[in-house]
Amino acid sequence: MSETNMPAAEAAVRNDEQEIASYELAYHILPTVAEGEVMTVENELKALITKAGGEVFDTEAAERFELAYEIDKYLEGRYRKFNSAYFGWTRFKLAPAALTELTSHVDEHKQLLRFLLVRLTKVEEANPFKFHEALVDTKIKNIDLDVELAADAEVVDTDDIIDEVVEEEVKVA
Amino acid sequence: MEQHNLHKKAALEHIDYKDIIGLSNNINPHARMNSRRRTGFSAKAQRDFARAIKRARFMALMPYIAR
Numbered sequence: 001m002s003e004t005n006m007p008a009a010e011a012a013v014r015n016d017e018q019e020i021a022s023y024e025l026a027y028h029i030l031p032t033v034a035e036g037e038v039m040t041v042e043n044e045l046k047a048l049i050t051k052a053g054g055e056v057f058d059t060e061a062a063e064r065f066e067l068a069y070e071i072d073k074y075l076e077g078r079y080r081k082f083n084s085a086y087f088g089w090t091r092f093k094l095a096p097a098a099l100t101e102l103t104s105h106v107d108e109h110k111q112l113l114r115f116l117l118v119r120l121t122k123v124e125e126a127n128p129f130k131f132h133e134a135l136v137d138t139k140i141k142n143i144d145l146d147v148e149l150a151a152d153a154e155v156v157d158t159d160d161i162i163d164e165v166v167e168e169e170v171k172v173a
Numbered sequence: 174m175e176q177h178n179l180h181k182k183a184a185l186e187h188i189d190y191k192d193i194i195g196l197s198n199n200i201n202p203h204a205r206m207n208s209r210r211r212t213g214f215s216a217k218a219q220r221d222f223a224r225a226i227k228r229a230r231f232m233a234l235m236p237y238i239a240r
Contacts, residue, residue, distance in 0.1 A: 010228070026191070069237065089191070121187065124189070
């Protein structure tokens with residue numbers, strides 16, 4: 001079902017432009033990479049960007065994410081299926097002419113499952129969206145619901161007390 | 174009217190492809206995008222929304238299809 005190539009609008013490179021533009025590189029790092037070594041892969045990507053003449057100005061550390069669908073990746077002579085990966089992104093400024101080279105270098109990186117290179121508009125550049133933080137916020141909301149459930153349980157206790165009081169009054173009567 | 178204000182605000186702050194919770198408000202159970210009639214977006218916001226969904230699908234943040 002999935003497309004293996006970046007959407008056409010993203011993949012198109014405008015070489016005629018001279019002005020430095022802002023880009024966002026979002027990536028999935030293979031789940032086979034150990035938790036502690038994800039940082040080194042990210043640093044390698046940042047090194048590729050700076051090597052191409054780019055300047056990193058914002059980043060979100062990669063964290064484990066369950067993919068919406070299974071992705072096939074050709075590794076060591078056969079296709080392997082992946083259901084999760086470490087998702088993170090980096091924002092940087094770069095001259096459009098250097099983009100083709102950078103894309104090919106990132107493409108050659110062996111620890112990447114998939115990546116997306118997006119040109120940022122000025123509004124997007126001013127409002128970075130933190131993916132994992134936004135997901136954590138929803139999880140906190142779920143915990144709040146549990147607290148409400150606990151409050152409901154306390155209400156049941158008061159009902160019991162009322163019942164006892166009523167029973168006592170009945171005895172008195 | 175309320176929805177109108179909502180999408181204006183969203184367009185102002187831009188629709189991000191990583192905002193999968195916000196995007197999933199405007200898809201149906203089969204994971205298809207809602208039409209402009211349902212979303213109430215302006216033409217520009219709907220284009221941004223469509224682009225964001227397609228980026229999210231490519232990055233497996235959202236499904237192409239769901240049953």
